[in-house]
Amino acid sequence: QVSELVQFLLVKDQKKIPIKRADMLKNIIREYRNVYSEIVKKADRTLQEVFGLQLVEIDTKRHIYILINNLPQAEGQYLCRGKEKEKMGLLLVTLSFIFMKGSSVKDGALWEFLHLLRVYPGKQHSVFGDVKKLVTEEFVRQKYLEVTPIPLTDPPEFKFQWGPRAEKETPKKDVLNFVAKIQGKDPTFWASQYAEANKATT
Amino acid sequence: ENREAMLNSKSNRLTEALEEANRLFDGVCRAREAALDAQFLVIASNIGREKATELHSEMSAFDSTAFAEDLLTFMGINRTEVEETDDSEDVPGDFLPSDAWQKMGEEAAKYFRRAPTFHYMMGSFKSEPPVQKQRIERQKKASRGRAERAMPAQLKEMEQSHQEATEKEVERILRILQTHFENDPNTPISFFDFVIDPNSFARTVENAFHVSFLIRDGLAKIKLDEDELPIIEPIKPSERVEEDSRAAERNQVVISLNRKDWK
DSSP, rough: OOOHHHHHHHHGGGGOOOOOOHHIIIIIIIGGGGHHHHHHHHHHHHIIIIIIIIEEEETTTTEEEEEEEOOOOOSOOOOOOOOOOHHHHHHHHHHHHHHHHOEEEEHHHHHHHHHHTTTTTSSTTTTTHHHHHIIIIIIIHTSEEEEETTTOOOOOOEEEEHHHHHHHHHHHHHHHHHHHHHHTOOOOGGGHHHHTTSSOOO | OOHHHOOOOOOOHHHHHOOOOOHHHHHHHHHHHHHHHHHHHHHHHHHHHHHHHHHHHHTTOOHHHHHHHHHHHHHHHHHOOOOOHHHOOOSSSSSSSSTTTHHHHHHTTOOOOOOOOOTTTTTOOOOOOOOOOOOOBBOOOOOOSSSSSSSOOOOBBBSSSSHHHHHHHHHHHHHHHHHHHSSSTOEEHHHHHOOTTTHHHHHHHHHHHHHHHHHTTTEEEEEEESSHHHHHHHEHHHHHHHHTTTTOOOOOOOOOOHHHHOO
């Protein structure tokens, strides 16, 4: 049962869409519901010890999980399929922007920023294709970003924040260090962001 | 409206607006007006929140334009000399190399604790169970030849019951036999020639089976010719009547044919 669950989780994680507990129960655990938590615990152990991954619950109410990497980032080439690498680049840039702007930005502000990087959500991009779709749909579905409509705005506006997966996969401290590195400054240059980034994480 | 004006941290417009709204509310007596007031409050609180955020980040001003410039530099942008053209469009004169975002991605990967996606090295079977294929209607190929040989033609899988299928087959074979005899009335066909399908033993057996029906029903008869080989010919309608009365003359013959013989 445990190895089946492990395999199930690994395959489900391919698209980086979070995994629901209901799916786990329906497909793998089925009759063994009463020992569900045991099986999950063992699966998590296997994931950690064998694969260096971790099963993390990002929504305790609806019981939704993701897999993250437990091992420290190794230097060197990463084997990535498709445009994964470039998407990560765009994502990091977006997350940094949002964080440095106080953890929440209006969609208009984000698009303006991306324009500066020659990425135009209205037009097809040579690398990313439909950028707007990538940001507002794919990244949101994968829980890297969260998009909420701003009430009573006409035409409707949205605000972007970090999603639960970003919270777990990307420490704010690292993001601040990234910005500092790019700009050739010390992270403490931005005092409040620095304070925010170094708040004790739960 | 006036959102931007209110956002200006130096202005007190928001406070003023709130105070005015309070005053106006005293005069409200209709539900619609109250609703408008509620709407106003929502917008006002949003603006208030935005102002607070702006204040917050103003403490550590973040220059996103500078950030963007630095990102472009990191990605290896080529800043070419641009003549001062009529820049009505926003087309920049410099351009990003094709691996710009890849470079970005390489750097970015270090910052994510992202689980590497799991893929089988050699590819895998499709993960869904195979869909139950509908039983394909069998279409047996017609083996054709203009020769006098009997030709079992297409045998389509009938949706009707086996009973009817057999009858149809029997009829068909009868017709073939009759057609042949029309063309060549005095030459009975060798039974074996008629029945045997050179390509299929199973078909041969089926043909013999169907022919037996013809015999039973008195529509055809098998005789032995000079060489003691069975020949088959249809019974003309006129003869048929006589047959009934000569029921006793019917013989039972068992012809055995196995695969080896067939070959």
